[in-house]
Amino acid sequence: MKYTLEELLAVEISRHIKDGEMGFVGVGTGGEAFIRAVGIPAVASRLAQLCHAPNYTIMFGPILDPVLDAESIPETNFEPDLIRWPCRSQITVEEALCIFKRGKMGIGFASGAQIDAYGNMNIVCVGEYKNPKVRLPGPLAQPDHAAHAKRVFAIQKHDCRTLVEKVDYISATGNQNREGLAGGGIAFVFTDLAVMDFNPDTDRMRLRSIHPGKTLKQIIENTGFELEIPEKVPFTQPSDDRDLELIRTRIDPSKKWLNAEITKEPATLEKNV
């Protein structure tokens, strides 16, 4: 079966989710940013629960452990609908952040305007902090994720403006300098072109797999720093029919997640891989 980029990423991310752990997804904004920050992690989470991680728990802002099958997903992510999403618990943000501080958060899903070679992320500004060229919305809970989650999974657009040698502002601490922080740092970066992880010896980002149909040349050209490239790089494992069937019939038939239909500002990352 043919699959979309969103589906490829959701299936790939689901493979890295462990049974028994917990993940955090924000409530997101709209369009493409929503697909990366919320839609793909949501589908990956449910797929993992159905396939290999039945005891994996997900938290969407204040909504803890919601029912994730299509018929239970709210019509919109606007407040009145969000509040009525069937779930096992609703908790305050203070409590949610305490789950991070207590070391009980497995995966923090994150997405930013910039990510650098060491996995530092930025959603605060482009240019100098005091006199920014472009002011962005602010760090949200990204510093909390980066300080305390066992692993951070970043889902990013792959271009030289996003993947930079050094971020202009560190809103999430990467892997180079973590003294005193209990969290495990950033584990993976999933983009439109590839999957990256980090070399534990150098702390720098390293190519892990190339999406089917994409080339090494494309990846190098669209990365704003020198990516570590191992001698042999496999292709990202394509989504199989079972996974696609589950996504299209049981998890996300009306594309609320993968095309941001839930936000009423639908979008797509790319037509076909």
Place this chain on the structure above:
Amino acid sequence: MIQRTSKVKKLKDAISMIADGDKVAIGGSLIRRAPMALVREIARQRKRELTLYSWSAGMDYDLLIGAGCVKEAWSSYCGLFQFGMAMNFRRKVESEEVRFVDLSESCAKDKFRAAAFGQTFCVSKVPLHTSMMENPEFQSIIECPFTGEKYVAMEAYHPDVAIIHAHRADQYGNVQWKPIRMMDNECDILIAKSAKKVIVSVEKIVDESVIINNPTWTMLPKMYINAVVELPYGAHPNSCDTLYDFDLEHGRLYREYSQTPEKFKKYLEKYVYGCPEYEDYLNLCGGIETLSKISRDTLEVE
């Protein structure tokens, strides 16, 4: 019998409690349940040199910044949620007219909680190794006397005034929210408790007997409250829990008007300065009857 004192105030009189240069804490998050009617009245009274505190800001900050009321603002976010960037905020921070202090959600909450708990400071590991530490307010590192772990010490917020929006209250200031509500906004309780004075707008002022019948709904009892203003749809165009959704049409209109300073001046003239009474604003937005289309629920017990 001697009467007890009512805290019910007119919108104008309540906001006149705020002075130029005050530190003002604002409830709500993103574009949910910010006390927008109180915010517009601050802009209408042309308050100046304010410092704003919130944990997650939206149209509230953007409007006050666009109206020239703000010199400094602290939050983890300032944006219009699915309507995109908060353009007034963006312009005035880029041009250095407003100092914006970024801090993570947990740090903002820690600072409100510290004040609400009667403490002068709090500690966190979250700012370590982030650019939050570029601000002088995050540069004092202390050691835990028991374990030796390093923490960043952060001063508690001490707002002069907090403004929040709630579902209902009695005239004495016992403030209630329905139990089914957005848990993100529970921070409103800490925000209120952190401030010297609290102004609360409510959808409805109810008889004290209604409060007495549902005492566990009273999340903020009267000793915290200085003024109660009855303002139906007082969060509009923000949403208010299950009671009403945000006004998509007004959100898009706000986005359009805030694209340039010139256009935003027109927004202010029409929806802020041009509305000396709250009813004027409601009428401009189509009146209560039109607004009822965004209603989703009533204040009644379920």
